[in-house]
Amino acid sequence: MSTDASLTLIGVVLCAVGWFALWFGTRLVGAVIGLGLGFCFGVLFSLVLGIAAGSRELVELSCAAVGALGGIIFIRAVTSFVLAFTGFLFGVLVGRLAIDLYASAAGIDAAASSETILVAVGCGVVGAILALWLRRAVVIFVTAFVGSTFLCAGVAFLHDTLPWSFAAIFAGSCFLQASLAKLFRRRPVNE
8 A cells, every 4th residue: 555545545544534533442442441350360360279170261251351341440541541641741741831022021031930931831730631521522633634735735736725724624524523423422311
């Protein structure tokens, strides 16, 4: 497969269902890792306890199933941590940019002091909270951005009509993914 075809395929998938691919992919990775670790634990557990051959397979499969469930829970925690950490770094970046803009407008030096570091860290904390609160919106925005970039790089016509093609694909991808997310959102159980 050529590079342009790869970029186009990845771009189409990210633009169309990027949020779902990330959601499903992280859970699948967590389940596979947990399944493998649980199975290894089951084998060792069976060997240490000297469980008979008939019951050994049941213990190994049970440990693998528990491991898969634990892997899904663990990967969700890791995903939340990575999202919060990314939001924190973005918030610090925005805070530092605001400090630099204010300092240049006021004609003062923007050297790192305890006040500027406190403002930047405060912006980072706000960014982390917003990233966790707006989780789906952040994922949709990022996957639409990356997918639009890949599509514009992979298709010659779109590359030749930059920046309008990028803006149109990005806006369309955000709209499509937001519509799909709203359509497949968990519905509350009616009592």
